Amino acid sequence: MAPKPAPYDIDRLALAHSQIVDRIRTAEHQFGRNPGSVSLLAVSKRHSSTAIRALHGVGQRAFGENQAQEALEKMAELKHLDLDWHFIGPIQSNKTAQIAASFSWVHSVDRTKILNRLSSQRPTDLAPLQVCIQVKLGTEESKSGAAANDVAELITLGTELPNIQLRGLMALPPPSPDQATQRYWFRQLRELRDQLNAEGHSLDTLSMGMTNDLEAAVAEGATMVRIGTALFGPRP
Ligand SMILES: *Cc1c(COP(=O)(O)O)cnc(C)c1O
Secondary structure, eight states: OOOOOOSSOHHHHHHHHHHHHHHHHHHHHHTTOOTTOSEEEEEOTTSOHHHHHHHHHTTOOEEEESOHHHHHHHHHHTTTSOOEEEEOSOOOGGGHHHHHHHOSEEEEEOSHHHHHHHHHHSOTTSOOEEEEEEBOOSSOTTOOSBOHHHHHHHHHHHHHSTTEEEEEEEOOOOOOSOHHHHHHHHHHHHHHHHHHHHTTOOOOEEEOOOTTTHHHHHHTTOSEEEESHHHHOSOO
8 A cells, every 4th residue: 555645745845945045045146135144934834843843854943833822832842843933923912922932033013012912921031022013015904014104113112122122124015926016015114124223223134025025025135034835835
C-alpha cells in the first residue's frame, strides 16, 4: 500500500524558503537597498506545527499568526524551539492578555485601548513587547488599521508606555496586480514613517509586503515582509 502523503513536504518547504530569501535579496539589490536590510516573517496561520518545525530547520525564526488561540496551540507544541512569534491579526480586547504574554511582536495595533492593555498586561519578566501601529491605507471601510490622523497619538502613547517598544508601522494596502499601484500605497506608509521620524520619533520598522507585492514593498522601504502563500502554499 502506498504511504499516506505527508501533509507537508519538508524538502519543498526548504526550497520555497530559499526561493523567497532569494527574491528578497534580488529585490534589495534591484532597488538599492542594503543587503540583509529586509527580514522575512513567515506567516504560518492555518498551517501546522510540522511546517513551522521544517522552516525552523532551515534557519527561519520569525513566524506570524493572526489568531491567538491557534497560535497558542502551536506555541505549546513547539515550546522547545527558539522561535519569535509575531501577532499580525485583528485584536479583540479579550485577547490582549494572551497576546501580551505569548508574543514578542504585535504588528496590528490600531487603537489606544488595545495599546494600553498590551502594556499593562505584558509580563514584566519579559522584554518589552515590540509594536507596530497598523495604518489604514485606502478608503475601504472594512480594512482595519488606524486612520492616518490617529497615528501620531498612537505613536506618542506607544513611546510613553512602560512595557511597549514602539518599532514602526504596518499596513495591508488594497490588493492590486499592478506594481506601480502597489508602490503608491507602500510609499504612503514610508512617507508617514519619515514624517514621524522628522518630528522626533525613531521608527525603524516598516512591516509591509506579502506574497504578491513583496518587490514593491522592498522598493519602497519595507524592513520586514510577511510571507505566507509563497512559503507554505495555499492555506487549507
Ligand atoms: C495572511 C497574511 C499575510 C500573508 O499573506 P500571503 O499573501 O499568503 O503571503 C501577511 N500579512 C497579514 C496581515 C496576513 O494576515
